[in-house]
Amino acid sequence: MASSPLHIAVIGAGFAGLTAARALKAAGHSVTILEARDRVGGRIHTKAAADGTPVDVGGQWIGPGQDRVLALAEELGVETFPSYETGDNLCLFNGERMRFSGILPPHAPEAVAETEATFQALDALAATVDAERPWTSPNAQELDNQTFEAWIQRTAQGPEARFWMRFLANSVLAADARELSLLHVLFYVKSGGGLASLISMSGGAQERRFTRGAQHLVERLAEDLRPNLRFNCPVTALHQDERGVVVEHAGGSLPADRVVVTLPPTLAGRLRYSPALPGARDHLTQRMPMGACIKIQCVYARPFWRDAGLSGMAITDAGPISLVYDNSPASGTPGVLVAFIEGEEAKLWTNRSAADRRAAVLGALVDLFGPDAAAVREFIEQSWLEEEFSRGGYGGFLVPGAWTTLGPALRQPCGRIHWAGTETASQWAGYMDGAIRSGERVAAEILAIAAAQ
Amino acid sequence: MASSPLHIAVIGAGFAGLTAARALKAAGHSVTILEARDRVGGRIHTKAAADGTPVDVGGQWIGPGQDRVLALAEELGVETFPSYETGDNLCLFNGERMRFSGILPPHAPEAVAETEATFQALDALAATVDAERPWTSPNAQELDNQTFEAWIQRTAQGPEARFWMRFLANSVLAADARELSLLHVLFYVKSGGGLASLISMSGGAQERRFTRGAQHLVERLAEDLRPNLRFNCPVTALHQDERGVVVEHAGGSLPADRVVVTLPPTLAGRLRYSPALPGARDHLTQRMPMGACIKIQCVYARPFWRDAGLSGMAITDAGPISLVYDNSPASGTPGVLVAFIEGEEAKLWTNRSAADRRAAVLGALVDLFGPDAAAVREFIEQSWLEEEFSRGGYGGFLVPGAWTTLGPALRQPCGRIHWAGTETASQWAGYMDGAIRSGERVAAEILAIAAAQ
Numbered sequence: 001m002a003s004s005p006l007h008i009a010v011i012g013a014g015f016a017g018l019t020a021a022r023a024l025k026a027a028g029h030s031v032t033i034l035e036a037r038d039r040v041g042g043r044i045h046t047k048a049a050a051d052g053t054p055v056d057v058g059g060q061w062i063g064p065g066q067d068r069v070l071a072l073a074e075e076l077g078v079e080t081f082p083s084y085e086t087g088d089n090l091c092l093f094n095g096e097r098m099r100f101s102g103i104l105p106p107h108a109p110e111a112v113a114e115t116e117a118t119f120q121a122l123d124a125l126a127a128t129v130d131a132e133r134p135w136t137s138p139n140a141q142e143l144d145n146q147t148f149e150a151w152i153q154r155t156a157q158g159p160e161a162r163f164w165m166r167f168l169a170n171s172v173l174a175a176d177a178r179e180l181s182l183l184h185v186l187f188y189v190k191s192g193g194g195l196a197s198l199i200s201m202s203g204g205a206q207e208r209r210f211t212r213g214a215q216h217l218v219e220r221l222a223e224d225l226r227p228n229l230r231f232n233c234p235v236t237a238l239h240q241d242e243r244g245v246v247v248e249h250a251g252g253s254l255p256a257d258r259v260v261v262t263l264p265p266t267l268a269g270r271l272r273y274s275p276a277l278p279g280a281r282d283h284l285t286q287r288m289p290m291g292a293c294i295k296i297q298c299v300y301a302r303p304f305w306r307d308a309g310l311s312g313m314a315i316t317d318a319g320p321i322s323l324v325y326d327n328s329p330a331s332g333t334p335g336v337l338v339a340f341i342e343g344e345e346a347k348l349w350t351n352r353s354a355a356d357r358r359a360a361v362l363g364a365l366v367d368l369f370g371p372d373a374a375a376v377r378e379f380i381e382q383s384w385l386e387e388e389f390s391r392g393g394y395g396g397f398l399v400p401g402a403w404t405t406l407g408p409a410l411r412q413p414c415g416r417i418h419w420a421g422t423e424t425a426s427q428w429a430g431y432m433d434g435a436i437r438s439g440e441r442v443a444a445e446i447l448a449i450a451a452a453q
Numbered sequence: 454m455a456s457s458p459l460h461i462a463v464i465g466a467g468f469a470g471l472t473a474a475r476a477l478k479a480a481g482h483s484v485t486i487l488e489a490r491d492r493v494g495g496r497i498h499t500k501a502a503a504d505g506t507p508v509d510v511g512g513q514w515i516g517p518g519q520d521r522v523l524a525l526a527e528e529l530g531v532e533t534f535p536s537y538e539t540g541d542n543l544c545l546f547n548g549e550r551m552r553f554s555g556i557l558p559p560h561a562p563e564a565v566a567e568t569e570a571t572f573q574a575l576d577a578l579a580a581t582v583d584a585e586r587p588w589t590s591p592n593a594q595e596l597d598n599q600t601f602e603a604w605i606q607r608t609a610q611g612p613e614a615r616f617w618m619r620f621l622a623n624s625v626l627a628a629d630a631r632e633l634s635l636l637h638v639l640f641y642v643k644s645g646g647g648l649a650s651l652i653s654m655s656g657g658a659q660e661r662r663f664t665r666g667a668q669h670l671v672e673r674l675a676e677d678l679r680p681n682l683r684f685n686c687p688v689t690a691l692h693q694d695e696r697g698v699v700v701e702h703a704g705g706s707l708p709a710d711r712v713v714v715t716l717p718p719t720l721a722g723r724l725r726y727s728p729a730l731p732g733a734r735d736h737l738t739q740r741m742p743m744g745a746c747i748k749i750q751c752v753y754a755r756p757f758w759r760d761a762g763l764s765g766m767a768i769t770d771a772g773p774i775s776l777v778y779d780n781s782p783a784s785g786t787p788g789v790l791v792a793f794i795e796g797e798e799a800k801l802w803t804n805r806s807a808a809d810r811r812a813a814v815l816g817a818l819v820d821l822f823g824p825d826a827a828a829v830r831e832f833i834e835q836s837w838l839e840e841e842f843s844r845g846g847y848g849g850f851l852v853p854g855a856w857t858t859l860g861p862a863l864r865q866p867c868g869r870i871h872w873a874g875t876e877t878a879s880q881w882a883g884y885m886d887g888a889i890r891s892g893e894r895v896a897a898e899i900l901a902i903a904a905a906q
Contacts, residue, residue, distance in 0.1 A: 027508040145606075145631040147853045149598045177738070179854035236689065236725070266739050270723040272689070279745070279803040279838025283845065286719050286742035287632070287852070292732070347858045350732040385732025392736065399740070399852040400600045401632035405797045 005029045006450055009247045009254055011235050012262035014042025015069075015432050016420040018221045019439025020260050020446075021228060027447055032224060032256070034249050036234035036389040039215075040222045042262075043390055044432065049378050050300050053329050054213035055336065057382035059394065059432055060327075063200070063207035065193045066433035068440065069217075075222040079211040081330040087202045087306065090169070090314035090324075090368050093163065097368070099310075103199070104164075111160035118165060119195055120155045126189035132426040134187040135407040144404040148185045150179035163317055170342040171323045172198055174291030174394045179343075181400040191429040194255070199312075205431065211330050214432065227424060234389065237272040238417060244312055245416045248272075248339050258449075262421040262435075264396040265410070266290055267389070277414050284409040287402035288423065290392020292346035292385055296321070296339045296361055301380035303328050303335030305369050309391025312337055314368045320345045320357070321364050334377065350385045359382065396423045396428040411441075416443045458482045461905055462517070462700045462707055464688050465715035467495025468522075469873040471674045472892025473713050473899075480900055485709070486678060487702050488689035489842040492668075493675045495715075496843055497885065500664025500668075502752050502831050506782050507666035508789065510748055510835035512677045512847065512885055513780075516653075516660035517884035519648045521893065522670075529673040529770060532664040534783040535757050538654045542757060543767035543777075543821050545615065551823070552763075563612035565591050571609045571618060572648055579642035587640040588860040597857040601638045602631035616770055623795040624776045625651055625742030626883070627847050631798075634853040641850070644882040654766075658884065667885065676903040680740070687842065690725040691870060698869045711902075713895050715874040715888075717849045718844070718863070719743055732865050737862040740855035741876065743845020745799035745838050749774070749792045749814050752831035756788030757783045758822050765790055767821045772800045773810070774817050787830065792816060803838045810834065848883040871895045 006029045010017045013035035021031045041046070045058040061083065062069050065221030073080060091098045091105035098105040104112055137143070152165040169177040173188060192198040198205050207287040210216055230251065237248040238259060247254045261268050269285025276282070303326060304310050312326025320341045325337035330416065339361055341349050349357055358379050365373035384393030398407075411424050420442035455599045461472045466488035474484045492498070498511040514536065515522050527534060542719040544551045544558035551558035557565055582590040590596070605618040622630040626641060629874035651658050663669055675682065683704065690701040691712060700707045714721050722738025729735070756779060758765050765779025773794045792814055794802050802810055811832050818826035837846030851860075864877050873895040878887030 013859060145600060145602045147599055147603070149853075150603045151598070153598075176854050176858070179852060234725075272687075276839065276841040279836060279844075280800055283742065283800055283838060286844070289736065289739035291854075292736060344854075344858045347733055383732060385736060385764055386729065388729040391739070393734075399632060399742075400602075401629050401797075405629070405800045 006257040006446070007032070007255070008258045008260060008446060009034060009256035010260045010262065011247070012042060012263060012421070013040040013222065013229060014044065015218060015221070015435035016131060016262040016439040016442075017260065018218065018225060019436045020262070020420055021225055021445045022221065023443035024446060025225070025228065031228045033229045034233040034235055034247065034254070035231050037229045039216045040229070041218040043384070043393055044214045044218050045382075046215035047380060048055055049334065049380065051334060053299070053334055053336070054344060055297050055380055056209070056213050056215075057380065058214070060209055060214050061206040062432065063072050063205040064203060065197055066205070066428055066431060068436040069433040072221065072436060073210070073217055076217065077418060078217045078220055080208040081211050082208055082327040083201050083206055084328060085189065085313065086309050087309045087311040089311055092314070092316040092318055092368055093281070094159070094317065107160045111158050114158045114161040115164050118161045120191065121155055121244065122165070122189065123195045126186040126194065129183070129186045129190045131187055131190040133181055133407065135404045137183070140183060140404050142451070143186060144181050144183040144401055146182050147178045147400055148180040148182050149176070150180045150288065152177055167315060167322060168199070172241050172341065173397055174293040174342045174346070176220070178344040178427060179289070179399060181398050181403060183403050184398045187403070188429060191425065191427055191434070192431070206325070223365070235271060237274070239274045240416045258416050258418060258446050260418045260420050260446070262439070264290060264390070264421055264423055266396055267391060268419070280406055280412055281409040281412070284406040287399050287406065288396040289399065290390070291394050292343055292350070293393045294341040294346045294350060294357070294381060294383040295382040296341065297327060298337045298339065298362070298365065298373070298376045299380070300335040300337070300372070300375065301377060304372040305335070310369065316364060316368060318364060318367065320349045320360050324365065324368065337373070338366065346383070346385060350383045354381070413445065418445055456805070459710040459899070460485070460708070461711045461713060461899060462487060462698065462709035463713045463715065464700070465495060465874070466493040466675065467497065467715060468671060468674070468681060468888035469715040469875065469892040470713065471671065471678060472889045473715070473873055473896045474678055475674065476758055476893060476896035477899060478678070478681065482903070484678075484681050486682045487686040487688055487700065487706060487707070488682060488684050491684045493682070494668045494671040495856045496837070496846055497640070497667045497671050499668035499835065502787065502833065504787060506752070506787055506789070508750050509662075509666050509668075510750070510833065511667070514659040515669050515885065516650070517656060518650055519658070519881055519884060521842040521889040522886040525674065525889060526663070526670055529670065531670045531673055533661040534664050535661055536654050536659055537781060538764050538766065540762045540764040542764050545626040545767070545769040545771055545821055546676070547612070549769065553850060554889060560613045564611050564663070567609055567611045568612040568617050571614045574608055575618070575638075575642065576648045579639040579647065582636070582639045582643045582819045584640055584643040586860065587636055588857045590636070591638060593857050596639060597636040597854055599635050599829050600631045600853055601633040601635050602629075604635045605630055620768060621652070621773060624793065626850055627746040627795045628850050629796040630851060632742070634851050636856050640856065641882060644878065644880055656710050659778070668882050686739060688724060692727045711869050711899050712870060713871050713873055713899070715892070717741070717743060717843070717874055717876055719849055720844060721872070732858055734862045734865070734867055737855065737859040740852050740859065741849040742852065743843070743849050745796055745803070746846045747799045747810070747834060747836040747838070749793040749794065750780060750833040751790045751792065751815070751818065751826070751829045752833070753790070753825070753828065754830060757785060757825045758788070760811055763822065769821060771820065773802050777818065777821065777843060790822075790826070792818065799836070799838060803836045807834070840863040866898065871898055
């Protein structure tokens with residue numbers, strides 16, 4: 001190494017922070033990772049059911065095109081298995097319960113045609129967006145002027161097509177169509193390789209799961225970084241001058257040459273900075289709220305729905321849940337259904353009692369899967385809105401007007417402070433893969449500076 | 454007083470905090486006001502030009518209907534004077550400089566008609582909104598589904614009508630039409646008594662100014678509270694349990710029975726809370742960014758524009774400024790023009806050098822007022838985006854989808870923590886008057902609890 005080693009403080013021990021730390025350490029620099037929680041993983045978190053079955057209460061799926069996370073799993077020898085998708089799916093729409101295979105249930109032919117046309121229109125529009133710099137896309141201003149909901153109402157007339165688009169916002173972004181900038185939705189679709197890639201199981205982002213849970217991969221990634229990790233260290237402030245940065249955290253303060261902040265932008269905005277960050281960067285953090293997601297796992301003695309030829313995948317417009325998958329372990333026992341409460345429903349239901357939520361969710365599962373769904377052995381819920389160190393999930397999104405006025409501030413370093421995290425990725429933003437890519441990008445950013453010094 | 458006195462910590466020494474503190478103190482409670490800055494006033498700040506002329510770099514105008522601020526000024530004997538509005542206004546639109554009187558310049562008759570019709574449509578829609586609980590308004594969901602920009606494009610076809618609506622968002626809310634929820638705009642218009650009330654000088658919100666600057670009124674209000682005030686005390690954390698609250702600040706920690714937080718919601722969201730705030734409250738603070746405003750005052754030997762029969766009021770679509778007023782002191786000497794850079798332009802120009810901004814602003818003033826505008830004696834600028842303890846201005850606004858899902862969390866206390874600040878007002882939200890009303894409301898909220906104990 002030509003230049004002298006730097007000391008780099010990395011804030012956050014999720015995929016982004018660990019990936020950056022690993023690359024910087026490998027290049028001969030000294031690294032300290034400050035983690036607010038008592039574990040690695042951030043929005044990746046695997047708990048265990050009473051019988052030890054791993055239960056991913058955070059991110060869990062990977063699929064083709066997510067090359068960086070796939071490479072990492074292979075490198076570290078972390079085992080994956082295909083998501084279960086044998087059998088029919090269910091859809092409860094407008095009071096009607098439909099059993100179907102494929103993407104769409106048996107709506108009336110004109111409703112199916114309009115829904116497919118709307119999907120295609122969205123996909124075609126997304127293909128025009130520059131995911132690296134969305135604000136330079138053709139008609140970026142026009143696309144950023146409106147909510148996704150406004151586009152839906154203009155593009156689709158039937159209730160089915162509109163439902164599926166709103167469901168897409170809920171299930172893919174954990175946000176409401178009306179709070180999303182259309183440009184942000186298009187960026188997200190482009191970043192994930194198109195709609196089919198985002199919404200599919202086989203061939204898409206939900207294709208595979210980690211046998212021991214997603215946190216297993218993070219743990220393996222963290223293994224060589226244990227000496228560099230400090231837990232229970234929420235960072236409160238960053239002070240920088242010409243000589244370096246001082247990171248204030250719960251356990252004291254840490255001097256560094258450079259800092260990598262991997263927090264979602266809204267949480268990064270909550271640190272105190274001196275000197276204060278430039279106005280444009282601060283205003284960006286004010287305009288990138290977190291999605292809202294409550295993830296619920298229902299553990300059953302066995303996956304009873306499989307006996308009935310059902311895949312466990314279900315979609316409902318009756319609330320509070322919107323989407324269900326078979327989330328049983330690779331062995332198939334116990335049976336696990338994962339249900340998502342997203343967007344507006346999550347903001348509403350996170351305020352209610354655990355007992356009310358349980359009753360409502362089990363009621364919804366019974367309406368879909370029949371009375372057996374009531375015989376839950378364990379009910380494990382995780383409201384990401386209540387997680388102090390995430391404050392939402394899956395990730396942050398930009399509200400209308402923000403990409404085209406403040407977009408460059410998302411990745412632009414502020415002096416010695418560099419920004420990573422899945423929100424800063426241009427490929428697979430919002431996914432584990434995007435987090436890893438952001439860690440690689442920020443490490444390269446710092447290594448280039450170190451090399452030039 | 455029936456119950457035992459409480460100790461209340463008030464965070465922020467602007468109008469909201471001082472009003473609340475005064476009312477609570479008057480009722481026999483003990484109060485400590487923690488202020489991050491070294492002065493009272495918050496977003497109200499009066500500086501002095503070189504010759505001592507008071508220059509309001511923050512909020513400055515008051516008008517009819519703003520009963521609480523008017524009453525306070527009268528009670529405390531603080532002098533006001535009418536804003537200068539004699540002579541013609543100017544408008545630079547699409548390269549054409551127009552001189553006019555009244556609200557609108559001499560656009561083509563059909564453009565004037567459409568602009569007036571659009572104003573009326575907005576006003577009529579605003580009249581349907583419940584400013585106390587906007588989420589209960591008729592069609593609240595539909596109104597909150599869209600940006601103000603989307604409504605503009607649907608309602609107005611001509612460039613003039615569209616320009617005036619976007620100008621309204623810039624000049625009244627310091628925000629871009631495309632980042633505002635339509636429902637929020639309607640709430641704001643309703644809260645300020647209708648469009649004519651909001652945009653007018655005589656008869657409206659810009660009718661009068663404080664002779665010694667707006668901060669004079671805050672200073673007078675603070676006089677009896679000096680023993681209760683602690684400056685340079687930014688608050689970092691609030692811990693509450695059954696017994697009370699502990700407020701952590703730069704100078705140590707302070708125990709209290711109740712806390713009043715008067716910060717704009719986005720800044721309130723940046724404090725650390727234990728226990729963590731409910732998800733819905735946190736998500737609200739993620740969805741209420743600050744407007745963006747750079748306020749510039751140009752001091753001239755005399756108000757040269759008055760000689761030419763001009764009022765000093767000017768509107769331009771050429772940027773970076775959008776709006777100019779005569780801001781000379783009551784005596785008329787020196788001459789002062791105040792120019793506003795708002796919304797997108799502010800987010801862009803806050804990043805540029807002071808020299809570039811000065812050149813661009815003076816260039817724009819010369820285009821409007823002629824070469825005399827270049828002979829500026831003093832150029833005083835204030836970018837509210839860069840103010841660490843405001844992070845924008847005039848105030849916070851809700852993005853699409855937020856009012857109808859999270860609205861109740863704006864004022865709902867969280868345990869011992871009560872929320873005030875102009876953003877929480879239902880009348881004159883965003884104005885000094887709204888701040889005072891919010892202080893009165895929160896004091897009444899706490900007094901009712903104290904009385905019930």
